Amino acid sequence: DADVTQTPRNRITKTGKRIMLECSQTKGHDRMYWYRQDPGLGLQLIYYSFDVKDINKGEISDGYSVSRQAQAKFSLSLESAIPNQTALYFCATSDLRTAPSNQPQHFGDGTRLSIL
Amino acid sequence: GQNIDQPTEMTATEGAIVQINCTYQTSGFNGLFWYQQHAGEAPTFLSYNVLDGLEEKGRFSSFLSRSKGYSYLLLKELQMKDSASYLCAVVRAGSYQLTFGKGTKLSVIP
Numbered sequence: 001d002a003d004v005t006q007t008p009r010n011r012i013t014k015t016g017k018r019i020m021l022e023c024s025q026t027k028g029h030d031r032m033y034w035y036r037q038d039p040g041l042g043l044q045l046i047y048y049s050f051d052v053k054d055i056n057k058g059e060i061s062d063g064y065s066v067s068r069q070a071q072a073k074f075s076l077s078l079e080s081a082i083p084n085q086t087a088l089y090f091c092a093t094s095d096l097r098t099a100p101s102n103q104p105q106h107f108g109d110g111t112r113l114s115i116l
Numbered sequence: 117g118q119n120i121d122q123p124t125e126m127t128a129t130e131g132a133i134v135q136i137n138c139t140y141q142t143s144g145f146n147g148l149f150w151y152q153q154h155a156g157e158a159p160t161f162l163s164y165n166v167l168d169g170l171e172e173k174g175r176f177s178s179f180l181s182r183s184k185g186y187s188y189l190l191l192k193e194l195q196m197k198d199s200a201s202y203l204c205a206v207v208r209a210g211s212y213q214l215t216f217g218k219g220t221k222l223s224v225i226p
Contacts, residue, residue: 041218043205
């Protein structure tokens with residue numbers, strides 16, 4: 001089983017629809033992240049959470065919201081999807097309880113989202 | 117702010133050595149990661165540098181010069197499976213966020 005699981009893996013939807021992408025992890029990590037990846041633009045941070053009570057905006061949070069339902073779950077919502085939110089979305093986790101800076105982020109397999 | 121530059125694409129021959137460069141400008145620095153990402157897949161961790169110098173890990177090595185804002189990833193004995201994108205990411209001081217470069221797409225040819 002994957003340590004970081006994203007659902008769904010693929011989603012096609014229409015403009016204006018509300019969409020939720022879910023992420024769960026079995027690594028016991030405290031920190032979780034949502035990124036989007038567009039061709040030629042690299043990974044951009046949308047939101048991150050350091051624990052259940054901590055939510056922070058990333059570089060491109062407009063049009064998105066998140067919920068940290070438990071240490072192991074972090075969901076990303078698009079309240080009213082628009083075509084330029086078509087992208088590959090990744091969830092990631094990291095463990096900063098031991099050596100803060102050099103703990104790598106572990107990524108899920110991604111959700112490919114297409115908005116028509 | 118942060119600015120990270122990598123070449124967009126590189127091509128190298130199987131069995132050869134290739135060096136992928138990354139330059140960065142940042143207001144606060146707390147280390148640099150390299151990730152490998154095969155097309156359509158998740159990025160996977162390759163290396164981390166926070167002090168100047170070379171870190172070697174099998175066929176892959178990573179170098180950092182903090183004073184020059186420069187890092188490189190060195191891949192030796194290239195294999196076809198090394199064809200992937202290589203992402204340079206800088207750790208922002210204080211917040212532990214990663215800022216990623218746009219990635220270098222490496223194609224290994226026979």
